[in-house]
Amino acid sequence: MLSKKFPKGFLWGVSSSAPQTESRKNRGVSNWDIFIDKNPKGDDYSNKICTEFEERYEEDIKLLKQAGIKSFRFSISWPRIQPAYNNGSLDKTGVELYNKIINLLIDNGIEPIPTIFHWDIPDWAGDFRDRNLAYRFAEYALKVTELFSDRVKKWIIFNEPSSVALLGYGTATFAPGIASKESMFAAIHHVNLAQGLAFKALRTNLPSDVKIGTTLSLSRTRGEDDSPENIEAARKAWEIFDAVFLDPLYGKGYPQDLLSSFEAYIKNDDMDIINSSPDFLGINYYCRLYVKADSDPKNFFGFTSGQAPKELPKTQSSFVVEPDGLTEILLYIHKNYNSPDIYITETGFALDEPEASHGVIDDSPRSQYIYEYLDAALEAISKGVNLLGLSYWAATDNWEWTSGLTIKFGLIRVEKNTLLRTPKKSLAYYSKCINENSAVEPDSEIDL
Numbered sequence: 001m002l003s004k005k006f007p008k009g010f011l012w013g014v015s016s017s018a019p020q021t022e023s024r025k026n027r028g029v030s031n032w033d034i035f036i037d038k039n040p041k042g043d044d045y046s047n048k049i050c051t052e053f054e055e056r057y058e059e060d061i062k063l064l065k066q067a068g069i070k071s072f073r074f075s076i077s078w079p080r081i082q083p084a085y086n087n088g089s090l091d092k093t094g095v096e097l098y099n100k101i102i103n104l105l106i107d108n109g110i111e112p113i114p115t116i117f118h119w120d121i122p123d124w125a126g127d128f129r130d131r132n133l134a135y136r137f138a139e140y141a142l143k144v145t146e147l148f149s150d151r152v153k154k155w156i157i158f159n160e161p162s163s164v165a166l167l168g169y170g171t172a173t174f175a176p177g178i179a180s181k182e183s184m185f186a187a188i189h190h191v192n193l194a195q196g197l198a199f200k201a202l203r204t205n206l207p208s209d210v211k212i213g214t215t216l217s218l219s220r221t222r223g224e225d226d227s228p229e230n231i232e233a234a235r236k237a238w239e240i241f242d243a244v245f246l247d248p249l250y251g252k253g254y255p256q257d258l259l260s261s262f263e264a265y266i267k268n269d270d271m272d273i274i275n276s277s278p279d280f281l282g283i284n285y286y287c288r289l290y291v292k293a294d295s296d297p298k299n300f301f302g303f304t305s306g307q308a309p310k311e312l313p314k315t316q317s318s319f320v321v322e323p324d325g326l327t328e329i330l331l332y333i334h335k336n337y338n339s340p341d342i343y344i345t346e347t348g349f350a351l352d353e354p355e356a357s358h359g360v361i362d363d364s365p366r367s368q369y370i371y372e373y374l375d376a377a378l379e380a381i382s383k384g385v386n387l388l389g390l391s392y393w394a395a396t397d398n399w400e401w402t403s404g405l406t407i408k409f410g411l412i413r414v415e416k417n418t419l420l421r422t423p424k425k426s427l428a429y430y431s432k433c434i435n436e437n438s439a440v441e442p443d444s445e446i447d448l
């Protein structure tokens, strides 16, 4: 019987991001503002307000403190820190906001773990088809980390380069809304280069006690059935969604059969720059990616999304509940990428929740799912994986990109219009796990 106990010092956290929680007030225009405003779908899908975290962070941090949360992974908004290039100078008001957030977290015994880039690019900086954006990003990353590295000891350079490059430039699903094979391969290489340049700049200039990592969205891919064409589709999906980011980061270069698609973009010592072997790897895991072959010549991926096993519980987002996939990816990374230190920087469940009744939001399925994923993480740890922490996505309900405010991941409810915060039952459950440093059986009595 596996112990339900996590190792001593396991870092329990919650995650969020600036573009999904901060309003547009007092910051520069971002690529996502432009993308959303091109095709407005009403207030439920607008990022104009989000949760006004930039004005209400004290209230949120107080709730995290009360719950015993040990770390808070948030992101710093590039458009807020550099609303215009201004010879590289930073906006004082924007800097002061993060100064206050970091200080308040530390004063409350919560470790700040900032993500430098969570997809929001100031409109003056361009987009990842342009190699120069990689250098602009690295210059910004160094300036912003030098400001706070006296107090911040873990930095996450990127959040999910795959989502940025594939969904932004390959499928037009995300900002800037491009669907082009050439643009996608250019963007993949340039986000890798941006990340590598930032790693080198931070490693050279930050204090030696600062740990530098980055976060990839990772899961082992599967065909929707075991037919040869769908097994091949899964191999292709692993290469383009995972390996083209993971392998160069760990010095393995691009997958051989995709190399020709990158040749136009690789220059000089790019691959040495990209090879960064981070101090820790952040993994965002929700569920496996299921695909099926697609021979349509217009689909340059060669596969399309497939059906997940029908017996898996569905959530309000496109993710199913699949804990064994978490164990699988953790063991795979451990075995194939030099047993790195790992933090799960995101895992979470969007639910169609009931309204509050007598001040309680009963999102019990979320507690059950958290328990199952904690159990899956414990299995990986028992097999030797250096899993050092887990951050639930998300601290509060927030703006879920093109799904807007309609999808709720949070441990804390944020009411539309009033922005009133209400802790959900799952926050009390997560708090109990933290307090016992264990995967607690969710049906045990939980004080609210």
Ligand code: GCO
Pocket: 017, 020, 159, 160, 163, 217, 284, 317, 346, 393, 400, 401, 409
């Ligand atoms: C991502 C992003 C988050 C999402 C979360 C839920 O992983 O896509 O980091 O911004 O909101 O994953 O989809």
